[in-house]
Amino acid sequence: MAFHHAQFSQSLNQSLAELNGGINVSFEFFPPSTPEMEKLLWSSIRRLEPLNPKFVSVTYGANSGVRDRTHSVIDRIQNETNLVAAPHLTLVDAEEAELRDLAKQYWENGVRSIVALRGDLPDGSPKPTRFAADLVGLLKSVADFDISVAAYPEVHPEAANAQADLINLKRKIDAGANRAITQFFFDVESYLRFRDRCVAAGIDVEIVPGILPVTNFTQLKRFAGLTNVSLPSWLHKQFDGLEDDPSTRQLVGANVAIDMVKVLSREGVKDFHFYTLNRAELTYAICHTLGVRPQVASAS
Incomplete structure (x- = not known):
């Protein structure tokens, strides 16, 4: 009995120690639409900056006000x-000329990294004739940008099937993309199976899991419905009965994300992209737990 107990505590200690900062993180923010949201965004950016992410991305709405x-x-x-x-x-x-100009402008302003997406089609649009792979090719023809593209472990809602979706991802990588970032997911198995299929299809870039730290489960159900993301029954159970208890939801949300990242990192994943929703608390706590911490200046 003592032997089993010793073995168990050793493996437990190991699992708590093993993530000591050997991972890279990146963060996503969205442009604020009110002064209050602007304040929240900048306090989040300042809070997360010392964690030294690989990059931070800023989302982009289709209308020109959001673009500005x-x-x-x-x-x-x-x-x-x-x-x-x-x-x-x-x-x-x-149009292509407009995109070229924008890419040149970004390069001249020192921007070297871009997240290249087809974008959501406005209601009533005809079927698209241009795709993210075309945008990747266009950007690479302007300058040698570091380009991230989107990947869908549970299949893009508009894709004919999983194989067609994978072929589309391969086109984006072949056009010059440097990495793929996944849509958020909670079914870790679906990510791991997807990663295996990417390798089998000859996709040889990092498939970075997109992690969404959840505090609002009601809102998440709406998001997930729109994006074809399955919410496992264990996740429903985790948030059950917490509709009016935001502080417990924060802890549960952080715990879910930490567990997911631990499992993924054991499976050899080294890069993680966090959808922060412009809030720093959960992402900061998760990173801290995973050993991603501010660099402390060493005393000379």
Whole structure:
């Protein structure tokens, strides 16, 4: 009995110690639409900056007002922080010449990283004729950007089937993308199976899991419905009865994300992308637990 107990505590201690910072993180933010949201965004950026992420991405809405806000957030990140800023860029609402100009402008302003997406089609649009792979090719023809593209472990809602979706991802990588970032997911198995299928299809870049730390399960159910993401029954159980208990939801949400990252990191995943929803608390706590911490200046 004592032997089993010793073995168990050893493996437990091992699992708590093993994640000592051997991972890379990146964070996603969205452009604020009110002064309050602007304050929240900047306090989150300042809080997460010392964790030294590989890059921080800023999402991009299809209408020009949101586009301008994306640019101003990117400019401020470039000018006022030490972070690598990666704007999202979509091609649904822009002509090729416009995209080229924008890419040149970004390069001239020191932006080297871009998240390249097709973008959501406006209601009633005809079937698309241009895809994210075309945008990747266009960007690479302008300059040698570091390009991230989207991947869908549970299949893009518009894809004919999983194989067609995988072929589309391979096109994006073959066009020059440097990594794929997944849609958020909670079924870890589906990510691992997807990663295996990517390898089998000859996709040889990092498939970075997109992690969404959840505090609002009601909102998550809406998101998941729109994006074809399955919410396992264990996740429903975790948040059951917490509708009016936000502080417990924070702890549960952090715990779920930490467990997921631990399992993934044991499976050899080294890079994680956090959908912060412009809030720092959960992402910071998760990173801290995983050993991603501010660099302490050594005494000389």
